Amino acid sequence: MKLRSKINLYTAALFALVLMTMNLFIYFTFSKLTFSSHMEAAEAEMKKSAAVVAQSLGKIPEAELLRAYVPVDGMIQLVSSDGTGFPTITSLSEQKLAKRPPRYFASETSSRVEYFGRDYSFQSMPIILPSGNVGNLQITTSLEPAVRIVKTLRLVLLLATFVALIPVLVSSAFLGKIIIGPVTSMIQTMSDIRRSGQFKRLHIEVKSKDELYQMGETFNHMIDLLESNFDKQRQFISNASHELKTPITIIGSYSSLLKRRGLQDPKLFEESVDAIHSEAIRMKEMTEQLLLLAKHNEQWNLQMENVDLSSLVFASVKAFENAFNREVILEHPGEPLVVNTDEQKLKQLLFIFLDNARKYSDAPITLSFGSEGNGAFIRVADQGIGIEDDELPRVFDRFYRVDKARNRKIGGSGLGLSLAKEIADALKIQLHLTSKPGVGTTATLYLKKY
Secondary structure, three states: OOOHHHHHHHHHHHHHHHHHHHHHHHHHHHHHHHHHHHHHHHHHHHHHHHHHHHHOOOOOOHHHHHHHHOOEEEEEEEHHHHHHHOEEOHHHHHHHHHHHOOOOOOOOOOEEEEEEEEEEEEEEEEOOOOOOOOEEEEEEEEEEEHHHHHHHHHHHHHHHHHHHHHHHHHHHHHHHHHHHHHHHHHHHHHHHHHHHHOOOOOOOOOOOOOHHHHHHHHHHHHHHHHHHHHHHHHHHHHHHHHHHHHHHHHHHHHHHHHHHHOOOOOHHHHHHHHHHHHHHHHHHHHHHHOOOOHHHHOOOOOOOOEEEHHHHOOOOOOOOHHHHHHOOOEEOOOOOOOEEOEEEEEHHHHHHHHHHHHOOOOEEEEEEEEEOOOOEEEEEEEEEEEEEOOHHHHHOOOOOOOOHHHHHHHHHOHHHHHHHHHHHHHHHHHHEEEOOOOOEEEEEEEEOOO
C-alpha cells in the first residue's frame, strides 16, 4: 500500500473512531437523560395522584376514581398487602398490562420495567385503603415516547457520522497530497538525477517553515554537499593535470639534456640532477597539497622558514626558461632580501603566474622583485591579451576562463589562479592583479619581510 493511501485510510479510520466514540457518548448520555426525565415526570405524577386518591378513597367508587387518573398510555391499580388486586384500569392502547400479576411493595418504588418487549415506568406508593389496611397505589406508564426520541437520535447520529466521513475522506486525500507532494517530488528528482547523471534540486515554496519545508531544505543541502564533493573530485583531477605538467616538463627537459650531453659535461650533469631532484620534491609536495585542496577542509602543511628571495626567484626563473625555452627579464635591486615563507609553496605559486604569462603571450615575460614598505613584492608581467575590468574579480574562481575559445586552444582547466589564490591565502600573501585588454596583465605578490 502506498504511503498516500495509508494516510487516507489511517486519517479516515482515526476520525471515524473519534466521531463514533463521541456519538456513542452523546447517545448514551442523552438516552440516560431522556429516560431519567420521563421517570422523574412519572414519579411526580404518581405523588400528585396518590395524594388525591388517598383523600377520595371510600367516598368515590375505586373504579371511577382510578379511571380519572389512568395515564393516557398506561395502567393504574390498587394492590392490597396480601397481593390481591382491586379493579385494574388501563388505557385503550395498553390493555395488555392488565394481565400483569399484582405485587405488593412495602416501600415506595420507582423503576423502569420491560413488558412484552416494551419499556415502562413503574411507580408504587403505600396508601391507606378504605379497610384501614396498607396497600399500594401503582401506576405503570409507557416509555415509548422516550424510546422513539432515542431511536431518532440514534438514526441522526448514524447519518451524521456517514455524512461527516465524506469531507474527512476528501480532506485526508488533500492532506495526503500536501504531505506526499514533496516526497513525490523528491522521488522524481532522484529519478531524474539517476537517469540524467546531473544534480537537481527541489523547488520549495517558502510559505511556511514547517517540517515539509525543512525536509526539502535538507534534501537540497544534501544535493549541494554531494555536488560539492563531486566537484572536489573533479577539481582534484583537473588540478593534478594542470599543476603536475610543469615539473614533469622540467624533468623531461633535463632528462633529455642528460641523455644527450650529460656524460660529457659534469657541470651540466650536476645542474640537471639538482633540477630533477628539486622538481621531484616539488611534485611530491604539490601532490600532497592537491590532496589537501581536494579535501578542502584540511590545513596546509606549511614549513615556514627564512628564505633568500633572490636565490628562490633566480632558481625558479632558470628552471622555467630551460623547461619552456622562454625569455624572462629579471628586474631587481641586487640587494639581499629575506622573507619568512614556505619555499616550495612560494615556488609553486611563482610557477603558476609564470606559466599563465607564458600561455597568453609570446613576448618576453618580465619578473621584478624587491622591497616595498615593510614587506617585499614579486611582480610578474606579460604582454598578452589582457583581461576586461568586469572579468578581473572572477579570474580566481575555479574553472572560470576569460576567453573560453582561446583557452580551448591554449589548454588548461581554469584552475591555476584559483589554486594560486588558495596557496597565497595559506602563506598570507596578498595578491593584486591589474590588466588592460591588448596590453597585458601584471600579477603582484606582497610578502612579509623576515
